[in-house]
Amino acid sequence: MANNTRNLEKLASIDAQLRLLVPGKVSEDDKLIEYDALLLDRFLDILQDLHGEDLKETVQECYELSAEYEGKHDPKKLEELGSVLTRLDPGDSIVIAKSFSHMLNLANLAEEVQIAYRRRNKLKKGDFADENSATTESDIEETLRRLVVDLKKSPEEVFDALKNQTVDLVLTAHPTQSVRRSLLQKHARLRNCLAQLYAKDITPNEKQELDEALQREIQAAFRTDEIRRTPPTPQDEMRAGMSYFHETIWKGVPKFLRRVDTALKNIGINERVPYNAPLIQFSSWMGGDRDGNPRVTPEVTRDVCLLARMMAANLYYSQIEDLMFELSMWRCSDELRVRADVLHRSSKRDAKHYIEFWKQIPPNEPYRVILGELRDRLYQTRERSRQLLSHGISETPEEATFTNVEQFLEPLELCYRSLCSCGDRPIADGSLLDFLRQVSTFGLSLVRLDIRQESDRHTDVMDAITKHLEIGSYREWSEEQRQEWLLSELSGKRPLFGPDLPKTEEIADVLDTFHVIAELPADSFGAYIISMATAASDVLAVELLQRECHVKQPLRVVPLFEKLADLEAAPAALSRLFSIEWYRNQINGKQEVMIGYSDSGKDAGRFSAAWQLYKAQEELIKVAKQYGVKLTMFHGRGGTVGRGGGPTHLAILSQPPDTIQRSLRVTVSSEVIEQCFGEEHLCFRTLQRFAAATLEHGMHPPVSPKPEWRALMDEMAVVATEEYRSIVFKEPRFVEYFRLATPEMEYGRMNIGSRPSKRKPSGGIESLRAIPWIFAWTQTRFHLPVWLGFGAAFKHVIKKDIRNLHMLQEMYNEWPFFRVTIDLVEMVFAKGDPGIAALNDKLLVSKELWPFGEKLRANYKETKSLLLQIAGHKDLLEGDPYLKQRLRCVIHTYHNPSMLPGLHTETGSAIQTTA
Known part of the structure; x- marks a missing residue:
């Protein structure tokens, strides 16, 4: 050797x-x-x-x-x-x-x-x-220091912004976590x-x-x-996701908030972040995302909500007993003393089902009396959830349980006030403050479950209703007719349908989902997300279905715009929605809109999708300001670059100015949940990154692009989209080449997640989900969805005018969005290897398709060369020597990246031969 x-x-x-x-x-x-x-x-x-x-x-x-x-x-x-x-x-x-x-x-x-x-x-x-900068992600202390010292923000201004901002991390169960x-x-x-x-x-x-x-x-x-032999159920996925709360997130949140307190003290703020400040929140799609997943049924949604409440009660239960040991003091406020005396007189029995403090607590331990009653009610809350989950009914009456988090917080707040008033603030600011912060963050269900459903499924329900009422076909109506009818029904009080409504299995599934939402406690749920949303009627239909199914506290309705055309039309659709007086009164000045990174990239290529996502956010914010609505952007990002992934800090700081207005929702896809929350230090770092970047974006927004930069981006996006679609959707050889050269078919057979890899089993590239689309190319180290379109766009504008090369270099040096976009593609090139793709062609692809593969690899090399010119680099990652060294040491020398694709190639060849 x-x-x-x-x-x-x-x-x-x-x-x-x-x-x-x-x-x-x-x-x-x-x-x-x-x-x-x-x-x-x-x-x-x-x-x-x-x-x-x-x-x-x-x-x-x-x-x-x-x-x-x-x-x-x-x-x-x-x-x-x-x-x-x-x-x-x-x-x-x-x-x-x-x-x-x-x-x-x-x-x-x-x-x-x-x-x-x-x-x-x-x-x-x-x-x-x-x-x-591409690898430096500031912690909260460094960010606060920079805002005050370097950017001359006052400490009070920073504190006010921080305590009023919200980052909602939404854990998903997409089929991406194969480990x-x-x-x-x-x-x-x-x-x-x-x-x-x-x-x-x-x-x-x-x-x-x-x-x-x-x-x-x-x-x-x-x-x-290493491989699951049976596919996980949605309940399995939920249990796996919730395990991170038990193992790291539960303790990570109060630890992170204490670090925020310390960082504030270091800039001269002698106040702690209020325990009810919504700095960090958690939501989930596990058991709620039914878009294209027939395994997520109303029963599944009900089960995961009850299971989450049981898990939350278990965590709180042990924490309360710890507090009962800690708060042994006898001195307390008159307010707490009166409450403790009443509780002591009304509780005369021993509780033999407890391990600790099972006998009646003496009156000279008032805090323990209060916490004992809290524990009793929490025990009943857990038992009710357990019985409902196991048997569908419960012997425990609802009034004996906590039905909302405010009931749970009130006695804890009483204890906190009492300790502070008696000179015991250091004790109050210990474990009790941590617990108050945990209850405020996690509520009674650990996470709020989002419901996601495709807009066509709601259209099917509305069509069945209008036909049953013999007033026509909702599906065939124009948008104006739909809106007129929906608003007339929303303004009225008559029930639309009864038990005699003819229902297909799919229609019953949609309606039963709304009935589950109505049945369970309101704080179990977050948003109702409509995928493939295109019009105001998509939102109004969900509002009407919530009313008809007796949802007492309606979920906020969030349209999800994914494909390029939908993103382009999103501002106009939102404007039409806000122009409806009934709807403006319904939302109380707040609206949430979700934008999808994965499907937009698959639809038009990474370059055009990234630029359209940027422009759509700008226009959506303008529309919201015009109507006096506070808009929260919900970013549906994946873990890989092809699905919108990248370093957290830069992903947030490269968003358009004013689009993160102290509130941010973002998905944490299943393949990165372990990287974000697998260990306590990873959880701590993740919370710091999101909070710090959100604060910095709000207080020090990135620069807006110059008009000439916008014009150049618009021109390049047209060219990039055309090349991407001409190859992926119009080239007759592409589908066959893709299925022979990548493990796309094998991916569909793996038991990674509960959701099928295609929206429609018989569909082609259009119906293939973005996740297997990206992963198939990643396995070959060719990464086509990430770079395809960039080279054609750059070549077009540079050939048109050489001065455009200088403008592109200026954009790279001065515009965070463009720099991040280029840097991420450059990083993917550093991990790629067209030699592996060439070997795949030789062993897996028919000879007739070899010229097509060679053409793609030539495109790959040309794109890489143009990208390096724009970045001003001679070699890949020249501007990030630390990352370059890591890749050299770890990937190229020790990860043996050619080995596993090589085995895939040989195995794929054997599979094809056998077939």
């Missing part, structure tokens, strides 16, 4: 390796490499013990060939790798594939721990000088072991024990099936 091939032989001992890892002895990147070496070394030992020396040597040979190819991009090395893989029998292929997948996971874990360690060191030193929860938990334990190895005071015995723990978890992860 080549001299620069990494030596994978085991070092002499754990101590010898750990000496290389002592902080301060080696560089940050060396520590990353040696951590990876330690994990890889332990894994290879395990692999040899389980499968023998020969298979270990095959893994090493593949590893080294892959590393050589990644270093030199020599096609011969890729061919040699393919030759080795071809010789494997099916059993060994499975073990090899699993081995490299496992090695990739281990390398990722090593990188995550190293980044966390590096970040902590930077925070200690207050030094971010060597990090590019099983069993493995995620093992990875978390591995991260913990690695983090402990960084400790300076670690003893020899502890090193040995940690090494044993590492080996144990590495082997356990390797022996665990």
Whole structure:
């Protein structure tokens, strides 16, 4: 093997390796490499013990060939790798594939721990000088300091903005998290072991024990099936999502808010953030998103809401008992004393179903008396939810439970006021304040469940009603006719239909969903989102259905604009909606609009979608201001660049000015939930990033684009859309090429999520969901949906006038939106490799389609070259040396990215041959 091939032989001992890892002895990147070496070394030992020396040597040979190819991009090395893989029998292929997948996971874990360690060191030193803005995401303390010191904002102004802003993080269950929860938990334990190895005071015995723990978890992860053998149900997805609240988010929120208090004190504000300030809120789509998912039924929605309330009650229950131990004081306010005396006289029985404080609490412990009654009522609340979930009915009367969060907060607020009035504010500002903040944040259901349904399903219901009433076909009416009829019904009081309404299964499903909303407590729900919304009647129809199904506290109705044409028409649609007096009175000056990043990108390409999303937000805000409405933008972003993903801080700061008016909703897609909330420090960092960026955008908005920049973007967007659609939707060879060159068909067979990969089983590219569309191209490292259209747009305007190249460079240097857009595509190019796509063509694609593949790869190279010109870079990621170094160390040298696509190619070839 080549001299620069990494030596994978085991070092002499754990101590010898750990000496290389002592902080301060080696560089940050060396520590990353040696951590990876330690994990890889332990894994290879395990692999040899389980499968023998020969298979270990095959893994090493593949590893080294892959590393050589990644270093030199020599096609011969890729061919040699393919030759080795071809010789494997099916059993060994499975073990090899699993081995490299496992090695990739281990390398990722090593990188995550190293980044966390590096970040902590930077925070200690207050030094971010060597990090590019694309990777520096300020914490809340740094943001407050910059606003006051650098931007000359007054501390009081900053405090007022902060305590009145809201960030609502919406957890989704999109089929993007392919890693099983069993493995995620093992990875978390591995991260913990690695983090402990960084400790300076670690003893020899502890090193040995940690090494044993590492080996144990590495082997356990390797022996665990990576693939779900049965698809998860929506209830499974909900339980998995809610587990993050129990494990990290529950404690992470009060920890984050305490850091905010500290940061405020450091800028001269001696007040704490009010416990009921809505800085962070959580919502969910798990069990509520029924758009194209027939498995999300009204029964499922009911179950997940009740389950969430049970989970919340369990968390609160244990916390209340902790508070009962803590608040043992006898001195209290007269107000609390009177309440405690009344409760003590009315409660004479022992509660044998409690472990702690099961006997009657004496009157000289007034706080415990108050908290005891709170615990009793919470117990009944939990029991009612459990009984309803299990049997559909409950013996526990609703009046014995908490029906809203205000009832739960009131006795806690009483305790807080009493402690403060008696000179015990330090005690009040301890665990009790944390608990008040948790109750204010999570309510009685941990998260509020959004309901999402496609607009056509509501049209079907309305059509059935109008036909039953013999007044015509709603579906065939014009928009004006629909609005006129809907408003007349909304203004009247007569019921529209009774039990005799003819219902298909689909119509019954829609109506039963509204009945579930009416049945359950109002604080279980958030918004009702209409996907594929195009007109004001889409919103009015949902308002009418809520009334007809007796929803006492109607959900706010949120239109979702996704495709390019819908985004272009969205401002006019919103204006027509706001022009309706009945609707303006209904919304009380507040409206929410959701914009979709995934489907817009799939529809028109990333370039045109990004620009149209930017313009749509500007116009929507103008419409809202015209009617005196406060508009909250709900960003439906995915985790990958192709689905609108990117660094949180920059994603927020590159939004148009005035579009984040102290309120932001954003989806946290399932594949990034683990990255955001998998560990306590990740949760803490995520909350800081969102809060800090939202505050900064509001107080220091980004620059608006110059008129000439807008004109150039408009011109380029037309060209980019035309090229993208001409290839993806109009090129007759594309569909066949896509299905042969990528694992799109195999993705549809995987048990990743409860939702089907297509909206319509028999449809083509148009019906394929954005998620499998992006993931299929990612697996081949070609990333076509991310870059297609950029090259044609740049080439067109530069060829037209060379001065446009200078304007593009000016836009890159001065306009955050354009810079972020270019930087993200550049990062994707740094991860891409057209050589893998070429190998796919050779082994998987028919010869007649090879010229088409070559044309796409030529487009890839031309686009990359033009993008580098605009960024002023000679090499990819030249402007972000830290990220470039990470990719070099982790991806190109250790992740073996050619290895797994290589196995995919060989396996795909075998599947096609068998078929």
